[in-house]
Amino acid sequence: MNASTDSLGSGASLRLDGRVAIVTGAGAGLGRAHAHLLASRGAQVVVNDLNLAPAEAVAAEIRAAGGQAIAAAGSVTDEAAVQAMVAQTLATWGRIDILVNNAGILRDKSFAKMTLDDFRLVVDVHLMGAVVCTKAVWETMRAQQHGRIVFTTSSSGLFGNFGQSNYGAAKMALVGLMQTLALEGEKTNVRVNCLAPTAATAMTQGILPPEVLAVLTPESVSPGLLFLVSDEAPTRAILNAGAGVFAASHVSLTAPVHIGTGPQAPEQVAAAWPRISDRADSTVPGSGMEQSMREVQTVLGTRRA
Structure with a gap:
């Protein structure tokens, strides 16, 4: 991880005034919390969701609170819908500074019981959906010499979880995507990071007990997201966040041991x-x-x- 950041003076706040953000899967849960926090810090926010009604509802909430937001409906796997969202954003505000790849689904089963269709669907939404959205904004960010992209990874990908082979595979693939795009975006100030959230959302209902879900609020994750999309953001970081607790994960390498290639x-x-x-x-x-x-x-x- 390249941990170099611009220094933030004592007492200063992270602001996003003049920045334009797209948040996918923002009609509820984590995406909604992300969109609200970004807007409260000055960003103009595009609220994306699969369906228009929840996206419009969140955008209306943001506007009622004094922020700026528009809604954009469509699946992140639908290239035409994503291109239309990007075009709408550029027509409205003229730039795109932030992309939060948050949209996702679950199809949990043990690998023995999982169908290949459920494996493909989860990989398609989490991995290819993020690829489609990132590709759609990549040249805009490079041309304006500023971009912040966040992929939503997971502890299921980083460390494994029983019954989530499809989800874990997709989430770890996003780490690999982040590693390379951070290198490719470095010269044009496009910083790319991963957020690994633990939060009580529709996706986690029935998985965790109520007393645990009570402290794992989406709002307790979003402060980490704000840092990752700010001007002070690092690049190639994996930030774990849950219940207001934050930690960094690393893909590390042990000291080399030379064995050779002999028969033994x-x-x-x-x-x-x-x-x-x-x-x-x-x-x-x-x-x-x-x-x-x-x-x-x-x-x-x-x-x-």
């Missing part, structure tokens, strides 16, 4: 596994190429020694 290499890997898996000296590579070159340099360094 498999057995040597097995014997060296405690050293290979030791996290004491783990690092976070700047890119996949950096990780690959580290392996090459380890081999060459061993040979020279």
Whole structure:
């Protein structure tokens, strides 16, 4: 993770005045909380939802509170609908600074009982829906030399959850997408991050007990989202958030152990596994190429020694 940020002076507040944000799946739950907070900090917000009525309702709430918002209906997997939303946003406000990829669904079952159709559907909405929306705003953000994109990942992808193989696969795929887009957007000030929320929403009803759901409010997650879309945002960060508690996850790499390629290499890997898996000296590579070159340099360094 590139953790460099602009310093925020003591007593200063994170403001989004003049920034235009699109929040997908914002008709309820996390998306609604995100949209309200962004608008309260000065952003002009496009409230997207699959259906127009909930999107209009949230946009009306924002306007009633003194903010600026419009509604846009359509599935994030519908390329024509997403392009129409982007065109509507540009026609209304002339720019797009923030994209919050929040829309999602659940189809939970153990892998043994899950159909391939349910696996594909969840991957399509979470992964390809985020790809479709991000592709639609990417050139606009690059051209204006400013963009903030957030993918909604999950602890199910980062660490696994029983019965969520489809959801976990899609959510971890978004981390991989973030890692590369953050590198590609760096020169044009397009910063890309992941938010891993834990919140009581329609998607979590029946999964967690009531006393747990009571503290996992969507509003307790959104402060982390605000930071990730602000001018002070990092890039390539994975921010876990729930109940007002925040932590950073990292895709890390342990210290390299040179085994070689001889006939006993498999057995040597097995014997060296405690050293290979030791996290004491783990690092976070700047890119996949950096990780690959580290392996090459380890081999060459061993040979020279």
